[in-house]
Structure formats: C-alpha cells, structure tokens
Amino acid sequence: MKIIQIMPAVDWYFKHDATVWHVAAFGLSDEGKIYGMVGAGDDGTLKTVPVMTKGSYLHRLQLTEEEIQAADKKR
Template sequence: MAKIQVRNFPDDLYSRLEEIAAMSERSIEGQARLILKEALEDKPTANKPDNEPQERYKQIMPSTDWYFRHDNVEGCSTKSTVYQLAAWALTHEGDIVGLVTVRDIETGRPKLVTPPPVAGDYLHREQLEADEVLASKRR
C-alpha cells in the first residue's frame, strides 16, 4: 500500500483534524485517510447550494436520556409521538438541535437527522410520562 507524508501542515488544521478524529473515535491518520477518500470519490454535488456549508454542523455530541416529543393530530391512536435523541448538534448559526437516527431509504444505512419540523419539545427522560417512554422504544 502507498504512503504519503505531508510537510508544513498548518497547526490549526492539524488541531481541527485531531478534534474530528477524537469525536469520531479514529486515529488522526485514519481520519485523514477518510477525509481524503471522501474528497476524491465521485459524488454529485450539483444539488447542493453554493452558500450551504461543507459540514452541516460545527459540533456533534452524544445525547443520553433526551427525547423530542410532539402532540399528534386528533384521530391518532396516541396523544403524542416521542423520538429518542442520539446526539445534540451545534449549527453554524449557533442553534442547538437534537438529532435522531433513521434509516436512509436508498442505502438502508442509519443516519442522523433533525426531528420532523413540527411544534414540540426536547424533554429529559424524567419529564416524560411512562407511556411516552414505552412509545419511544417501539421504533
């Protein structure tokens, strides 16, 4: 397998690479390899607006025992829908949003997305009713 050495690598970029690697639980070398692989693969970017940041979030951190709950419309069998959060994310605009895990329709692989765009609340497990905790596990 080929090797690569990068001389005069800027300290600020190295620090950022180190942070991303730590968040992803990878070595710095493994993270650099992944970034280069993704950058060099042929991926369609035509649908991406020019003003959209390369990375959707500035920072992502795990979420433990946090949920997003919204009321259901009249006629549904349950009064609310509850999603367990997998992570919190900081957007480039400075907003903090919860992320839930769903399966990508095309690949079948899990991915993180924001909850549906409906009025709801982020609640800790202690704030949920017992039936809401049970409902969140039925996904």
C-alpha cells in the same frame, strides 16, 4: 446549514403531538444553533429535528413509562 459538532443526548426525547422520539445527540450548526438529532431510516443516519416542528425537548424523567417504551421501540 452544516453540523460542526455533535454531543450525546443521554436520556433526552423530543415530543411532537402524541409522538415521542428518542434524541440520540444534539448538533451545533455553523450558524450557532443547536438541533436535536434523531435516528431516521434503516441506514442508521441521524437527522435534525426540523426547526418548524412544534414540540418540546424533554428529559426521560418528564415522560410517562408508556411514552418512553414507545419511543425506545423506534430506535
């Protein structure tokens, strides 16, 4: 799989169990699938959220203030 296009994901988050991650961008793959991309590691690279990860993409308005603050600290 190769990401061929990246689009900003303003105010979008990925919630998995009790953990919330800020989604920096959505990526379109060469297979036509869309993936959420989150910051991973100290090198600033973006990684796709693994397809098998159970969770939901949620807009900022769908989260509690505590979830938003916890997610934004991970940036």
